[in-house]
Amino acid sequence: MDSEVLQFQTGNQPEARDITAQVAAFVAGKGDGLVQVFCPHATAGIALIETGAGSDADLLDIIDHVLPPGFGYRHQHGSPGHGADHVLPAFISPSVTIPVLDGRMQLGTWQSVVFVDPNVDNPTRKVRLSFLKG
Amino acid sequence: MDSEVLQFQTGNQPEARDITAQVAAFVAGKGDGLVQVFCPHATAGIALIETGAGSDADLLDIIDHVLPPGFGYRHQHGSPGHGADHVLPAFISPSVTIPVLDGRMQLGTWQSVVFVDPNVDNPTRKVRLSFLKG
Amino acid sequence: MDSEVLQFQTGNQPEARDITAQVAAFVAGKGDGLVQVFCPHATAGIALIETGAGSDADLLDIIDHVLPPGFGYRHQHGSPGHGADHVLPAFISPSVTIPVLDGRMQLGTWQSVVFVDPNVDNPTRKVRLSFLKG
Numbered sequence: 361m362d363s364e365v366l367q368f369q370t371g372n373q374p375e376a377r378d379i380t381a382q383v384a385a386f387v388a389g390k391g392d393g394l395v396q397v398f399c400p401h402a403t404a405g406i407a408l409i410e411t412g413a414g415s416d417a418d419l420l421d422i423i424d425h426v427l428p429p430g431f432g433y434r435h436q437h438g439s440p441g442h443g444a445d446h447v448l449p450a451f452i453s454p455s456v457t458i459p460v461l462d463g464r465m466q467l468g469t470w471q472s473v474v475f476v477d478p479n480v481d482n483p484t485r486k487v488r489l490s491f492l493k494g
Numbered sequence: 495m496d497s498e499v500l501q502f503q504t505g506n507q508p509e510a511r512d513i514t515a516q517v518a519a520f521v522a523g524k525g526d527g528l529v530q531v532f533c534p535h536a537t538a539g540i541a542l543i544e545t546g547a548g549s550d551a552d553l554l555d556i557i558d559h560v561l562p563p564g565f566g567y568r569h570q571h572g573s574p575g576h577g578a579d580h581v582l583p584a585f586i587s588p589s590v591t592i593p594v595l596d597g598r599m600q601l602g603t604w605q606s607v608v609f610v611d612p613n614v615d616n617p618t619r620k621v622r623l624s625f626l627k628g
Numbered sequence: 629m630d631s632e633v634l635q636f637q638t639g640n641q642p643e644a645r646d647i648t649a650q651v652a653a654f655v656a657g658k659g660d661g662l663v664q665v666f667c668p669h670a671t672a673g674i675a676l677i678e679t680g681a682g683s684d685a686d687l688l689d690i691i692d693h694v695l696p697p698g699f700g701y702r703h704q705h706g707s708p709g710h711g712a713d714h715v716l717p718a719f720i721s722p723s724v725t726i727p728v729l730d731g732r733m734q735l736g737t738w739q740s741v742v743f744v745d746p747n748v749d750n751p752t753r754k755v756r757l758s759f760l761k762g
Contacts, residue, residue: 361661361662361729361761362762363660363727363729363734363762392495392497393495393626394495394528394530394624394626394662396662396725398734399736400734400735400736400737401738401739402677402678402683402736402737402738402739405584407583407584407587408583408584408587408588408589409536409580409584410536410580413569413571414567414569414570415567415568415569415580415581417568418565418567418569418577418581419581419584421565421566421567422581425562425565426560426561426694427690428693431686431689431690431693432689433682433683434683434685434686435678435681435682435683443682443683446677446678446681446683446686447677447686447687447690449675449676449677449739450673450675450676450677450720450742451585451694451719451720452584453587453675453676453721453724454676454739455724455725455726456587456589457532457591457725458589459495459497459530459532459622459624461495461497466497466532466534466622467534468533468534468536468620469536470536471534471535471583471588474584476584486736488727490662490727490762491762492661492662492760492762493495493762494495494496494497494624494627526629526631527629527760528629528662528664528758528760539718541717541718541721542670542717542718542721542722542723543670543714543715543717543718544703544714547703547705547714548701548703548704548711549670549701549703549711549714549715551702552699552701552703552711552714552715553715553718555700556695556699556715559696559699560695560719585719586718586719587721590721590723591664591666591723591725592666592723593629593631593756593758595629600631600666600668600756601668602667602668602669602670602754603668604669604670605669605670605717605722608718626760627629628629628631628758628759628760628761
């Protein structure tokens with residue numbers, strides 16, 4: 361199985377980072393199959409949403425609404441609100457598969473692959489890309 | 495990889511449409527593997543839930559509770575509340591895989607494959623089905 | 629495709645059960661590929677979260693916040709609040725895939741595979757594990 365790890369730096373702000381171009385480059389020339397996008401972090405997820413028209417910023421806001429930082433979390437490590445970061449991957453999974461035909465992801469016009477990371481404590485982040493040939 | 499696109503019309507109402515029969519027909523005779531159900535839209539998701547006992551309608555209601563249409567979304571295109579539609583796929587993913595043995599999905603008794611579409615602006619919808627042989 | 633079913637008993641309490649060891653045992657020696665973890669229940673999901681530092685209990689609490697048991701669900705079977713259990717799998721999917729290299733899941737340090745089951749009515753639960761060789 362073709363598998364490789366992207367590594368990048370996020371800042372000390374919650375981030376919704378478009379990684380579509382990197383995934384597209386990974387599958388180019390690989391024929392038909394499924395690409396699996398996986399982040400090996402306990403406080404981040406992968407979303408397929410539109411970027412560039414406000415929805416990526418909307419997602420970070422609505423995450424704070426759905427999973428309030430001030431909820432009475434037991435988890436006490438890290439910055440205030442870090443308990444919320446730790447339940448996020450149950451709702452926004454760190455694993456998604458995307459169909460690939462002739463080396464191209466079959467995304468819709470408005471879909472991007474987005475790394476969603478509310479965690480402000482750890483700026484070094486990884487995403488593993490794996491290709492399963494069909 | 496076997497891959498094909500279902501196309502259908504939804505109306506101008508939010509919809510939770512059971513597409514189990516179409517996915518079952520797609521995998522019939524294909525042996526063992528994973529079927530991936532993927533919708534190439536930025537405002538829809540795929541859920542595995544029970545249908546026919548109220549939960550499909552409950553899901554549309556609870557989506558409005560979890561992701562309120564009146565939240566202050568930046569995204570300003572489309573009908574009122576369309577900003578909520580655009581964060582939905584982060585929570586209800588447009589991609590799901592289901593195990594298949596001997597041409598049959600290994601769903602539980604009460605599980606159906608449901609296309610979840612709160613978007614009232616675009617009635618022509620697609621779902622791509624792909625089969626990866628095991 | 630290698631595929632087998634785990635069966636276990638949950639009690640009459642909502643449960644977030646760590647099944648990482650069982651999935652690790654299933655993929656051991658199988659080389660490279662994707663493992664798919666799938667629960668054939670309409671009221672449970674699979675989450676990749678940290679366990680042992682409070683977040684598994686936090687998840688059960690936040691589920692009740694996000695999907696309130698007292699919301700006006702149409703679904704009327706089972707114990708009070710069972711309507712909420714039936715929309716849970718739309719948000720916490722019963723299906724997740726994890727990359728495997730050389731017989732080992734490529735989980736991050738803090739990630740565990742967790743069976744999430746708010747349903748108090750049915751203590752006999754199953755999880756299907758399938759391995760697709762890469």
